[in-house]
Amino acid sequence: MTAPARILLVDDELSIQRALAPLLRSRGYQVDVAGTGKGALKIVAEHPPDVIVLDLGLPDIEGSEVCRRVRESASMPIIILSARGREADKVAALDLGADDYVTKPFGPEELLARIRVWLRRVLSEDRVESGRVTISDLTIDYDRRRVLRGEDEIRLTPKEFELLAFMARNPDRVMTHRAILKAVWGPNAVDQPEHLWVLVAQLRKKIERDPAAPRYLVSEPWVGYRLATSD
Amino acid sequence: MTRDSIRLAAALAVIAAITLLYAAVLHVNNATTVAMTFMLVVLVAAATSRLLVAVVTSIAAVLCFNFFFLPPVGTLTIADPQNWAALIAFLAVSLVASNLSSVARARADEAMERRDEVARLFDLSRDVLLMTDSRDALSLLARFIARRFDLEYVAVCQRRGERWEIAEAGSLSIPVPTSQLALVLASAEEVLEFDARNRTYAGHRTITVDDREVRLVPLRLGTKPIGVLAAAGRPVDPGSLDALGGVVAIAIERTQFLEERKAAELARQSEELKSALLASLGHDLRTPLTAIRVAASNLQASWLGDAERREQADVVLTEVERLTRLFENILDMARLDAGAVSTELEWVHPSQIVDAAREHVEHALSRHRLETVEADETTLVRLDPRLTAAALAHLLENAARYAPPDAPITVTTRVQDEALIIEVRDHGPGIAPADLPRLFERFYRGAQARTISGTGMGLSIARGLLAVERGRIWAENCADGGAQFTIAVPVERKHMDTVGVSADARA
Numbered sequence: 121m122t123a124p125a126r127i128l129l130v131d132d133e134l135s136i137q138r139a140l141a142p143l144l145r146s147r148g149y150q151v152d153v154a155g156t157g158k159g160a161l162k163i164v165a166e167h168p169p170d171v172i173v174l175d176l177g178l179p180d181i182e183g184s185e186v187c188r189r190v191r192e193s194a195s196m197p198i199i200i201l202s203a204r205g206r207e208a209d210k211v212a213a214l215d216l217g218a219d220d221y222v223t224k225p226f227g228p229e230e231l232l233a234r235i236r237v238w239l240r241r242v243l244s245e246d247r248v249e250s251g252r253v254t255i256s257d258l259t260i261d262y263d264r265r266r267v268l269r270g271e272d273e274i275r276l277t278p279k280e281f282e283l284l285a286f287m288a289r290n291p292d293r294v295m296t297h298r299a300i301l302k303a304v305w306g307p308n309a310v311d312q313p314e315h316l317w318v319l320v321a322q323l324r325k326k327i328e329r330d331p332a333a334p335r336y337l338v339s340e341p342w343v344g345y346r347l348a349t350s351d
Numbered sequence: 352m353t354r355d356s357i358r359l360a361a362a363l364a365v366i367a368a369i370t371l372l373y374a375a376v377l378h379v380n381n382a383t384t385v386a387m388t389f390m391l392v393v394l395v396a397a398a399t400s401r402l403l404v405a406v407v408t409s410i411a412a413v414l415c416f417n418f419f420f421l422p423p424v425g426t427l428t429i430a431d432p433q434n435w436a437a438l439i440a441f442l443a444v445s446l447v448a449s450n451l452s453s454v455a456r457a458r459a460d461e462a463m464e465r466r467d468e469v470a471r472l473f474d475l476s477r478d479v480l481l482m483t484d485s486r487d488a489l490s491l492l493a494r495f496i497a498r499r500f501d502l503e504y505v506a507v508c509q510r511r512g513e514r515w516e517i518a519e520a521g522s523l524s525i526p527v528p529t530s531q532l533a534l535v536l537a538s539a540e541e542v543l544e545f546d547a548r549n550r551t552y553a554g555h556r557t558i559t560v561d562d563r564e565v566r567l568v569p570l571r572l573g574t575k576p577i578g579v580l581a582a583a584g585r586p587v588d589p590g591s592l593d594a595l596g597g598v599v600a601i602a603i604e605r606t607q608f609l610e611e612r613k614a615a616e617l618a619r620q621s622e623e624l625k626s627a628l629l630a631s632l633g634h635d636l637r638t639p640l641t642a643i644r645v646a647a648s649n650l651q652a653s654w655l656g657d658a659e660r661r662e663q664a665d666v667v668l669t670e671v672e673r674l675t676r677l678f679e680n681i682l683d684m685a686r687l688d689a690g691a692v693s694t695e696l697e698w699v700h701p702s703q704i705v706d707a708a709r710e711h712v713e714h715a716l717s718r719h720r721l722e723t724v725e726a727d728e729t730t731l732v733r734l735d736p737r738l739t740a741a742a743l744a745h746l747l748e749n750a751a752r753y754a755p756p757d758a759p760i761t762v763t764t765r766v767q768d769e770a771l772i773i774e775v776r777d778h779g780p781g782i783a784p785a786d787l788p789r790l791f792e793r794f795y796r797g798a799q800a801r802t803i804s805g806t807g808m809g810l811s812i813a814r815g816l817l818a819v820e821r822g823r824i825w826a827e828n829c830a831d832g833g834a835q836f837t838i839a840v841p842v843e844r845k846h847m848d849t850v851g852v853s854a855d856a857r858a
Contacts, residue, residue, distance in 0.1 A: 135642035138666045143645060146654040203637045225640035228648050 125239050126150045128169035130160040130186070131201065132179050140173075143228055149235075157181030164190055171238050173231070174218070175201045176209050184213040191217035197238035201226075207342040214296045214343065221294065221343075237292050237350070253288050255349050258327060258336060260288050267327070279304065280323045287337065287347035296344040320345065358400040362408040365392050370415045385420045386437055393441055397448030405445035413438045468591035472598060475499045479602040488606040492599065493520035496582075500595070503584030504565070507599060508532050509577065525560050525583055531567060532579045539569030539576035551593040568592050570600040577603060627794035627807065628681070635677050635806055639670035646670075672714045676748075680808045683741070684793070687815040694735040694820045698845070701725065701764040701771060704736050708743035715748045718756040726765035732842040734771060738816045739840055742824070745813040746775040746836045752805060754779030754833070770839045778833040782826055790826055813838075 127144055131137055132155045144151045152169060154160040157178045163169070172190065176183030187198055200221040202210050210221050219238065222231050252261045259268040265281055267274045276284065286303045287295060301309045301316055309315060324331040338346045369388055373379040389412040397405035416437065417427055478495040482488055489507050497505040497520040504521040508529075515529045539554035546553065554569040554576075563583050570578040580596050587595070646666040649655065655663065686692050705723055709716065743762075750760045758778035765772050782790065786797035793811035814824050822840035829835050 133638050133642065135646075135666045135670050136638065138662060139642045139645040139649060142655075142659055142662070143649055146649075146652065201641075224637040225644055228645045 124148050124150045125171065126152065126167065126169040127235065128152045128154065128160060128163055128172045130154045130157070130172065130178065130183075131175035132156065132177070133175070136175070136201075140228075140231075143232075144235075147232060155179075157183070157186045160186055161189055164194060168194055168196060170196055170242055171235055172196060172198045173201065173235070174198055174213075176203075176206070176213060184209065184216050184218075187213050187218045188216040197242060199231075199234050199238065201231075211296050211298070211343055214294055215298055219293045241292060253291075255288065255291065255336065255347070260284060269327070274326050276323070276326060279319055280326065283319055283323055284327070284337075284347075287345065291347050291349045294340050294344050294346045298344075300344065355400055355404050358396065359404045359407055362392065362396040362400075362404065363411055366408065366411050366415055370419050374419045380420060380424075382416075382420055385416060389416055390441065390444060393445045394448050397445045398452045400449070401453065402446070402449040405449040406442070409441040409445040413441050464588065465591075468588060468594075471499045472591065472594055475595070476598050479598060479605065482602065482606065483609065487518075489516070489518035489603070490520060492602050492606075493518045496580075496595065496599065497521040500582070500587060501585050502582050502587070504563070504582065506581040507570075507603070508579045508581060509603065510536065521584065523563070523583065525563055525565060525581075527558075527560060527565055527567075527581050531556070531558050532581075535567045535569050535579045536576050539571065551589045555589060555592070566592060568596040570596050570603065572600050572604055623794065636674070639673050642670045643667050669714060676712075676715075677806065680806065680812060683812050683816070684808060687812065687819075692738070692816065692819045694738060696733050697736055698731050698733050699736045700731055700847075701727070701766070701773070704740045704743060704771075704773070705762050705764060707736065707740035708747055711740065711744040712748045712751070715751045716760075719751050719754065720757075720759045721747070722759045722761045724761060724763040726763065729847045730766045731845050731847055732766060732771045733844075734840050734842045735820050738820050739771070739773075739822070739838070742813040742816045742822070742838060743773055743775070745809040746824075746838070749809055749836070750775055750777040750779070750834075753777065758833075766842065766844050769841060769844065771842045773838040773840075774835055775837075776829065776833060776835045781828040781832060782834050784828075787826065791824065 125148075127149045129137065129140055129144065129151055130153075131140070134155075137153050137155070141151050141153055152163050152167065154163055157180050160172070160174070160178075161181075164172070174183050174186060178186065181189075183200065183202075187200075190196075190198060197220065198213075198218040200210060200213050200218045201224055202213075202221055203224050214221070220234055222234055251263065252259055254260075257270050260266075261268070262285060265278075267276055267281065267284065282304050283300065286300065295303075297313050297316055298310050301313065304319070305312075305315055320337060321331070324334050324337055327336055328334045336347060338348050340346055366389065369385075369392065373385055373388070379385060393405065393409045393412055396408040414427070418425065475495055478499065479492065482491060482495075489509070493505045493507045496502065496507075502521055504519070504523040504525050506517050506519045506525075506527060508515050508517045508527075510516075510533075515532060517527075535554060535556050538556075542553040544553040545551075552569075552571070556567040558565050558567065565581050565583045566587070568580045568582070569576045570580055577600060580592075580599050582592065582595075643666070646663040649663045650660065650667070683692075702723070702725055709721060747760065747762070754760060754777035760778075761774075761776040763772075763774040763776070783797055786795075789795045790797070791810050791814045794807040795811075796805065796807040810824075817824050817838060817840065820840055822838060824836065824838050826834060826836045
């Protein structure tokens with residue numbers, strides 16, 4: 121690693137800033153702190169960070185609006201800090217471009233792990249659009265539309281393949297139900313989540329060793345799904 | 352009777368006067384002129400008094416006419432059959448006229464009476480409108496009826512399951528058997544007929560209890576009987592009694608409606624309380640918990656220097672302080688709701704209250720400059736210092752929350768008109784005019800204020816605490832920016848006479 125990764129922490133609560141900023145610095149990150157949405161946007165414009173950690177409840181601009189404005193010009197990962205019971209806000213922020221979330225109250229390791237995942241993704245730039253992708257022992261061959269576990273081919277229906285391919289193109293990102301429905305079935309299907317539930321169940325039976333405790337296609341309750349690349 | 356005898360005497364006197372005038376003074380002897388004059392007197396007598404007066408007057412008139420004016424004058428002999436006709440005409444006029452007038456008078460009396468009843472009903476309905484949903488609303492209603500209708504006994508009876516709930520009023524107490532009430536209610540359930548002559552609906556019943564006549568009237572809401580009104584004493588016209596029953600039924604319904612509305616309002620408030628508490632736990636609990644969790648695990652780590660360790664410990668302390676304050680608020684609110692806050696009066700110096708409040712919210716004020724102005728340095732006041740300081744603490748916390756850190760917060764104390772006045776002036780953004788009326792409502796947060804963390808409990812608790820010691824609180828915007836909150840608590844005051852006392856009071 122040449123330069124330390126830059127993290128922008130956006131939270132209006134002084135105590136959160138005072139607790140999180142030293143923690144992140146202690147792990148070798150360079151940390152900028154903003155207490156308002158406007159301040160955050162200014163820092164993004166002047167010194168684009170590698171990862172943004174964003175609280176949804178800001179005094180001036182809603183967190184989801186901050187997501188939208190950041191996405192107009194930049195593509196760095198955004199991790200949301202949000203409270204349980206505010207799933208709607210979370211989904212809105214994810215739909216507007218956020219990548220992941222951590223629910224308050226969270227432990228420090230939880231946040232640090234997410235930051236590590238996203239930094240790795242940024243640094244390795246492995247967003248493959250074609251060719252093949254390997255996740256653990258699962259190999260997805262985009263060109264030949266095939267999926268292998270080890271050496272064995274798993275036969276998927278076209279929709280199942282589309283779902284898996286879409287999730288694999290956004291590894292580790294929480295994809296909202298809405299976003300998946302739109303990608304796999306088209307914009308008219310966004311209000312019919314039952315399609316998705318059925319398809320996910322079918323796909324899990326084929327790719328997961330234990331469909332009841334999925335290892336690849338992980339549920340994010342009330343929000344969406346995530347394709348986990350590491351255990 | 353006496354009025355009639357006066358009228359009769361007057362009529363006879365007029366007859367005598369006319370006779371004297373015509374016979375002795377004017378010497379009028381044209382029988383027609385005299386007859387017409389007497390006829391006029393009879394007509395007036397008949398129109399103004401009862402039939403008997405009119406008949407006696409006409410007989411007197413006929414006798415005078417015959418004796419003094421009809422030939423042969425000076426005798427009561429009737430020579431000419433023409434005179435019979437005159438006599439019959441007099442009698443006929445008096446009969447017809449007095450009959451007409453008595454009918455008209457009876458009508459007028461009836462109208463007066465009805466107007467009287469209507470006035471009573473009107474007064475009663477006004478009383479009913481002033482009734483609240485108090486527990487004794489029904490006995491209050493019975494008292495209103497007894498007073499407005501001058502009744503000796505009134506009972507508003509409602510059946511609750513097998514029991515009868517009876518609210519009584521009036522100077523008498525009559526044990527009305529519930530079996531009779533049940534009968535009235537049962538018959539009212541069966542028949543709903545309107546009796547046009549008495550202007551009543553079916554179901555009225557008169558019973559005799561202890562030699563007293565008691566009138567029982569079914570109370571109906573629409574067509575549904577809901578109870579019985581019992582009345583004794585002054586006879587009230589059945590139509591009015593029926594209308595009274597209607598007003599009573601409406602009053603009962605209104606009371607029930609008010610009770611239900613109050614219950615619904617209470618349920619709504621407690622629902623609101625619950626959701627507001629949940630929302631507040633969502634943010635005001637999660638944020639401190641997150642900060643404490645992260646800071647505590649930082650404290651465990653080995654990478655911390657001394658300064659950093661102090662910083663992390665401070666985060667924990669600050670957030671624990673915040674949680675403590677939150678729980679205090681929730682507890683205070685619960686105590687106020689339960690009416691469990693009482694006052695304990697003490698002689699103190701106003702500055703002690705300010706000091707106590709400041710100390711209580713020291714953490715919140717850490718980034719602000721607090722200025723105090725004492726207008727009255729030598730006056731002691733008697734009040735509950737704890738309640739007042741707690742209320743003031745909420746105002747200070749509020750000011751610290753909304754005002755910028757560099758601008759001063761000014762607390763002014765003065766004693767004025769047997770009240771301690773404490774003003775808290777900040778240089779923040781002020782209060783949006785739309786928020787002013789609802790500022791002290793529980794969980795109310797201004798549109799602007801929602802971006803700043805807070806629970807909407809502080810000001811409502813301050814108001815609640817002050818209300819316990821009969822104090823008031825209000826807010827206004829200052830002309831040169833910022834908001835000013837004012838507390839006024841009624842106090843006893845006394846002058847500090849020696850420096851020593853002053854030092855003690857401040858200790």
